[in-house]
Amino acid sequence: MSLLQHWLESLDYDYQILPTCTHVQSPRSSCRECIDHCPEQAIFFKDGKPFIDTVKCTQCSHCIVACPVQAVEGFLPKRTVENNRLIVSNKDVISLKELLVYYQKQVTTIVFKDEDASAEWQEMIKSANESLCELGEAAFTIQFDKAVEETEQTMTRKELFSFWKKDVKNIAKEMAPAKWRFNQESLNLIKYYPDHQFIDFSLNTSACTLCKACEILCPKACIHLTDTHFTVAPEQCSNCSLCEDICPEQAISITSKISPVTQVNYWIRENACVSCEENFKTLDEDEHMCHACRKKKEFLFMQ
Structure with missing residues (x-):
């Protein structure tokens, strides 16, 4: 292992909400994906913006996967991928989004270390295969192998980082040490x-x-x-x-x-306003009053 890899592995980090969060962009945002998917209730609103309680946070990555604009920064947990097979157990159900991303990375087989799949996993696989059908793709292959063992190929933080973005050394040239993070943009489905x-x-x-x-x-x-x-x-x-x-x-x-x-x-059409006689832009070909005059008319009607 190179000095760079040792250094990368030794870094500590906390998940954080980025300025690209929709609540940062507008107080009218109704998005609650990170909060609703956090099993530890570690994400809360303060002054209209979400924050992560780093004491409660277990870095399960549910918030990273759930965020529609990739505004949660951090690492995904380790996964076991061997020969394009995703090794899983009933203890940890992987999200639909992550499964669909893995599929496009040629990981098309799911292998259970259990005798059967839990009801929650069965529902997730059903959803994934239905989505793949709508996307014109074949379904996941499902296998059961109690003898399968997690080997050196288990994806640690470093290996998972390399799986999503392979050339670590090139990234190092572009990023300051404080910026070492899993690239959450890789979850942009x-x-x-x-x-x-x-x-x-x-x-x-x-x-x-x-x-x-x-x-x-x-x-x-x-x-x-x-x-x-x-x-x-x-x-x-x-x-x-x-x-x-x-x-x-x-x-x-x-x-x-x-x-x-x-x-x-x-x-987009340009019509003449019947009230002020000015030209105005509209999507409605039958609209012949500009927005300002229409609002003025509504206000006078309310008085």
Whole structure:
């Protein structure tokens, strides 16, 4: 083992929430994925932002996997991978996202060290295989081998780091010592299945005012507005729901759904306002009053 590897193994670290967290980007974010998936209740809100209690945290990695924008930094726990086979036990059920990522890294067989799979594992495998079917992939191969032993090939922190991002020495040239972390971006599921999208995007064109808040705050840069089009790249969306949360008109709806990539494109029109007679942009061809005049009319009606 090189001095670099010894040094890497000796580093201590704590999980932490990065500034890319949707709650840091906007107080209107409703995301609770890290909190809801933490078995130790080690994540809490303070001043509207999530923090990790490092005393309670057991570094189980559930929060890292759950975060839709990869805003939790830390290492995943060790896994055993031998000859493209993932060795597991009923004690630790691996998440759907992690299984789908492993699958694209050619780990297509799950081997149980137990006589059978627990009900929780059976449900997870069922979900994974259903997702793989929707993604046009074959199902996981399931094997049972009580005699299988964890050998030197068990993935330690160093080995797991190398599994996800192989050239450690090149990384060392680019990163300061304080930055040694598991690359949580490797859990960005959408990049492993570029021909599919994991969400369905719906826009109420009558309600949208083209304010561009969704475009500005989208962590994955899925939404683009030009003078003539409102376009969405759904294959880039990781379902953080921030656009849905911050839309002042509640015009956006995001639902989980796997399907082949379908670009979303809305035509932006320019109409003349019947009230102020100024031209304005709209997605609704039947709208003939600008947003400002419409709001003024609603306000006067309420008085």
